Amino acid sequence: MKPIEIHMFPCLRDNYGFLLHDAEAGVTAAVDTPEVGPILAALEDKGWRLTHILNTHHHHDHAGGNLAVKEATGCRIIGPRADAARIPGIDTEVGEGDEFLLGGHTVRVHDTPGHTRGHVVYHLPEDGVAFVGDTLFVMGCGRLFEGTPAQMWSSLQKLMSWPDDTRVYCAHEYTQDNARFALTVEPGNDALSRRARDVDKLRAANVPTIPTTMGIEKATNPFLRPMSDEIRRTVGLAGPSTAEAGLVEVFARTRALKDQF
Ligand code: ZN
Numbered sequence: 001m002k003p004i005e006i007h008m009f010p011c012l013r014d015n016y017g018f019l020l021h022d023a024e025a026g027v028t029a030a031v032d033t034p035e036v037g038p039i040l041a042a043l044e045d046k047g048w049r050l051t052h053i054l055n056t057h058h059h060h061d062h063a064g065g066n067l068a069v070k071e072a073t074g075c076r077i078i079g080p081r082a083d084a085a086r087i088p089g090i091d092t093e094v095g096e097g098d099e100f101l102l103g104g105h106t107v108r109v110h111d112t113p114g115h116t117r118g119h120v121v122y123h124l125p126e127d128g129v130a131f132v133g134d135t136l137f138v139m140g141c142g143r144l145f146e147g148t149p150a151q152m153w154s155s156l157q158k159l160m161s162w163p164d165d166t167r168v169y170c171a172h173e174y175t176q177d178n179a180r181f182a183l184t185v186e187p188g189n190d191a192l193s194r195r196a197r198d199v200d201k202l203r204a205a206n207v208p209t210i211p212t213t214m215g216i217e218k219a220t221n222p223f224l225r226p227m228s229d230e231i232r233r234t235v236g237l238a239g240p241s242t243a244e245a246g247l248v249e250v251f252a253r254t255r256a257l258k259d260q261f
């Protein structure tokens, strides 16, 4: 089977929109609806007919265009069961462990509460790609608006269990800011310094830093690295203990530092 076709385009100030396309099946899905105009323009551009919206969470820059896009295309809306009441126009509710077919492509759903109560991510294991909304960013993670650090850490661990070469599509271009913060908590991480320099070059040329991979994130993203001795020293939790409670605490303190950065 051909890999699913992915078209990514900028929306709003720093969001990305995504279209997934299976030509054989005549199926096209938009991941979230940050902005109606660019989504409809991208569909027109590609000559694709929208059949699905896959919502990650209820925030306006992710579900705000749902009704207008549905009205314009007649698509079906799939979104998080845990937040169905806040997803405009939702037709199908999904949650942890659910699988469905997008054309010929398996999509696996995970609940990733933390940023919002009902956040989900969509993983296409056979294609080696995932759409993670505002759960994970390049060298960052979503703010904890509606969840606890323990919830978010457990959500991020689900992503960390994916193969390292999984290509991860985050919903925002926050990468340069995230890199600057990451360097303050783990300045001795050489992979991080190199990545920060690469990212500056990409952004200077106005090139997106997305997708990333889980392997790169595990090596450079401070929110996936509470086991790092340097990060533990930075947040004042150095010591031999790597018990699970300890990792959550390191994650929580790292997130708190970022909130003030
Ligand atoms: Zn959000």
Ligand code: FE
Binding pocket: 059, 061, 062, 134, 171, 172
């Ligand atoms: Fe967002």
